[in-house]
Amino acid sequence: MPVVLDPDAAAVYKAFQEAGRPAYETLTAPEARAYYAQARFATNPEPPELARVAPLAIPAPHGVIPARIYVPKDPRRQNGLSPALVFFHGGGWVIGDLDSHDVVCRQLAVEAALIVISVDYRLAPEHKFPAATEDAIAATKWVAANARELGIDAARLSIGGDSAGGNLTAVVALAARDCNGPAIAGQVLIYPATDFAMTHRSHSEPETSVLLTHSVIRWFRDHYLGAAADIHDWRASPARAENLAGLPPAYVLTAGADPLRDEGDEFAARLKQAGVPVTYKHFPGQFHGFFTMGKLLPQANIAVSEIGAWLKGLG
Numbered sequence: 269m270p271v272v273l274d275p276d277a278a279a280v281y282k283a284f285q286e287a288g289r290p291a292y293e294t295l296t297a298p299e300a301r302a303y304y305a306q307a308r309f310a311t312n313p314e315p316p317e318l319a320r321v322a323p324l325a326i327p328a329p330h331g332v333i334p335a336r337i338y339v340p341k342d343p344r345r346q347n348g349l350s351p352a353l354v355f356f357h358g359g360g361w362v363i364g365d366l367d368s369h370d371v372v373c374r375q376l377a378v379e380a381a382l383i384v385i386s387v388d389y390r391l392a393p394e395h396k397f398p399a400a401t402e403d404a405i406a407a408t409k410w411v412a413a414n415a416r417e418l419g420i421d422a423a424r425l426s427i428g429g430d431s432a433g434g435n436l437t438a439v440v441a442l443a444a445r446d447c448n449g450p451a452i453a454g455q456v457l458i459y460p461a462t463d464f465a466m467t468h469r470s471h472s473e474p475e476t477s478v479l480l481t482h483s484v485i486r487w488f489r490d491h492y493l494g495a496a497a498d499i500h501d502w503r504a505s506p507a508r509a510e511n512l513a514g515l516p517p518a519y520v521l522t523a524g525a526d527p528l529r530d531e532g533d534e535f536a537a538r539l540k541q542a543g544v545p546v547t548y549k550h551f552p553g554q555f556h557g558f559f560t561m562g563k564l565l566p567q568a569n570i571a572v573s574e575i576g577a578w579l580k581g582l583g
Contacts, residue, residue, distance in 0.1 A: 270475070271473070271475035271476065271524045271525045271552070271553075272524075272552075272553060273478070273524075273525055273553050273554075273555065274553030274554060274565075274567065276564065276565050276566065276567075277525070277553055277554050277555055277558060277565060277567075279564075280311075280561065280564050280565060281478055281479065281555060284479060289303060289307075290303070291481070291483070291484060292304075292363070292484045292487060293483050293484050293486075293487035297362050297363070297391070297392070297393055297394075297491060300362065300363050301362075301363045301364075301365075301391075304359065304363040304364060304368060305365070305367065305368060308367070308368055308371075308560070310563070310564075311560065311561040311562075311563055311564055312370075312371040312372075312560060312561070312562065312563055313371060313375075313562035313563040313568075313569065314371075314563075315370065315371045315374045316374050316375060316378045317341070318338055318339060318340050318341065318374055318377060318378070319339045319340060319341045320337070320338075320339040321336065321337070321338050321339070321374070322336070322337050323335070323336055323337075324336060324337050324385065326387070326406070326407050326410045326411075327410065328402075328403060328406050328407075329406075330390075333387060333388065333389065333390075333403050333406065333407050334366065334388040335366075335385055335386060335387050335388060335407060336366045336370075336373070336385070336386045336388075337383065337384070337385050337418065338373050338374055338376075338377040338383065338384040338385075338386070339377070339383050339419070340377040340378050340381055340382070340383075341378075342381055343377075343381050343382055343383060343419075344381045344382060344580070346421060347421075348419070349415070349416065349419060349420060349421035350381075350382055350383050350419055350420060350421060350424075351380075351382040351383070351420070351421055351424035351425070351426070351453070351579070351582070351583075352382055352383040352384065352385060352411065352415070352418070352420040352421070352424070352425050352426070353376060353377075353380065353382055353383070353384045353385070353426045353427065353428055353456070353579065354384075354385045354387060354407065354408050354411055354425065354426070354427045354428070354440075355369070355373055355376070355384055355385065355386045355387065355427075355428055355429055355433065356387055356389065356404055356427070356428070356429030356432070356433035356434075356436040356437055356440075357369040357386065357387075357388075357429065357430070357432075357433050358429065358430040358431030358432050358433045358434070358458075358557075358560075359391075359431070359432055359433075360431065360432050360484070360485070360487075360488030360491075360492070361391060361392050361397075361400050361432045361435075361488060361491070361492040362391055362392050362393070362487075362488055362491045362492065363391070364391075364432070365388055366386050366388045368560070369386060369430075369433075369560060370386075371560070371562075372430075372559065372560050372562075372572065373386045375562070375569075375572045375576075376428075376572060376575065376576060376579075378576075379572055379573050379575070379576025379577070379579075380575070380576040380577075380579035380580055381576075381580065382424075382579060383418065383419060383420055385407075385411050385418075387403065387404060387407040389403035389404055389407070389436070390403055392491045392492040393491040393492075396491075396492060396493065396494045397492050397493050397494055397498050397501075397503070397504050398501075398503050398504070400432070400436060400492075401436060401439050401503045401504075404436040404437075404439065404440050405439070405440055405443050405444075408425075408427060408440050408444070408450065408452075409449075409450055411425065412425055412449070412450030412451075413450075422450065422451070423451065423453070424453050424582065424583060425450065425451065425452060425453055426452065426453045426454040426455065426456065426516075426579060426582065427440050427441065427452055427454075427455050427456070428454075428455060428456025428457070428458070428519075428575075429456070429457075429458065429460075430458035430459060430460075430559050430560070431458070431459055431460065431461060431480075431528070431556065431557070432461060432488075433458070434456075434457040434458050434459060434460025434461065434462075434532075435460050435461040435462060435504075435506065437455050437456065437457055437460065438455065438457060438460055438462060438506035438535070439502070439503050439506050440452070440455075441455045441515050441516055442502060442506055442509050442512075442515065443503075445514050445515055452516040453516060453517075453582050453583070454516050454517045454518070454519070454578075454579065454582045455515070455516050455517070455518045455519070456518075456519045456521075456575055456578075456579070457518060457519065457520045457521070457532065457535070457536075458521045458559055458571075458575075459521060459522055459523055459526055459528050459529070459532055459556055459559070460520070460528065460531075460532050460535065461528050461531070462505060462506050462507040462528075462531045462532065462534075462535045463505045463507040463508065463531045464489055464493065464498070464499040464504055464505045465499055465505065466485065466486075466489070466527075468529075468530035468531050468534070469530055470526065470527050470528065470529040470530040470531075471485070471527045471530075475524075475525060476524075476525050476526055476527045476529060476556075477527065478525040478526075478555040478556070479555050479556060479557050480526065480527060480528075480555070480556035480557060481527075482527055485527055492504075506535070507531060507534070507535055507538070511542070512538050512539050512541075512542040512544060513542040513543055513544070514542075514544075515539065515542070515544050516544070517544065517545040517546070517547075517582065518536070518539050518544055518545070518546050518547070519546075519547045519549070519575055519578045519579075520532060520535065520536035520539070520546060520547070520548050520549070521548075521549050521550075521551070521559070521571060521575075522536075522548075522549075522550050522551070523550075523551045523552075523554040523555055523556055523558060524550070524551065524552035524553055524554065524555075525553075525554065525555040525556070526554075526555060526556035527556065528556060533548075533550070536548045547578055549571070549574060551567055551571065553567075554567050554568075558571075559571055559572070
């Protein structure tokens, strides 16, 4: 598929190239995390003011899952309780944390007028698959079980994330459907990774190897998965789930210059075929990762605003 970057996306890509940043796959995981953390200062927009931002400690079998709660100034309260979004950050299951996606969580809280809970799941290679999946499921269950104490309406609990976080979102939705809840009102899949087979055409097109390159995806995969057989596990590759019926309404976003483009598109189509209400939005001139770059890319802020409106539409 021919891909032409939007002028602002092309300028950002050129700036990244000229900066001479080392490719993640040439670094150790801690080094890559440090580079990724530093980049946010140049790309994230100004954080909107909220009524409250505070740390949370979610109990888990291995100890504690760090998290952060975002409460906007004007949440959509009913009987004193607000809808909420449990958010899983991107970063290939290797990089990223609460701070890397702090601004976008603040934006979503404001745009959707709801509470956001951002989850700092365990990262690879220190904690390989299915550690991140287990944390995402456990955190969602905990939020639902403690919803009232958090000021949340458990009947209006949604989940979402970008890239690896989109993958975890899809997995949590499947697990909630098949393992007695919790009830999920909606799922936001922002350029999600859905199939570790990586055989879709967009995984080999030169035009999609932008920032998230074909080689760095393999680096992420090799850090995250413990064995080749993990590729076929639906908890790693939610596209391997045979039945997608009965899942919550989905908002699926894809980008043109993205190796994950085709698997996101296919997953949206399969959801729709299974009878799941789907809102699909494609940004043909943007690259993978643009969603958090609202300081430089206006399309990122448009995406946040549209997702916020969709979440409001859930009730």
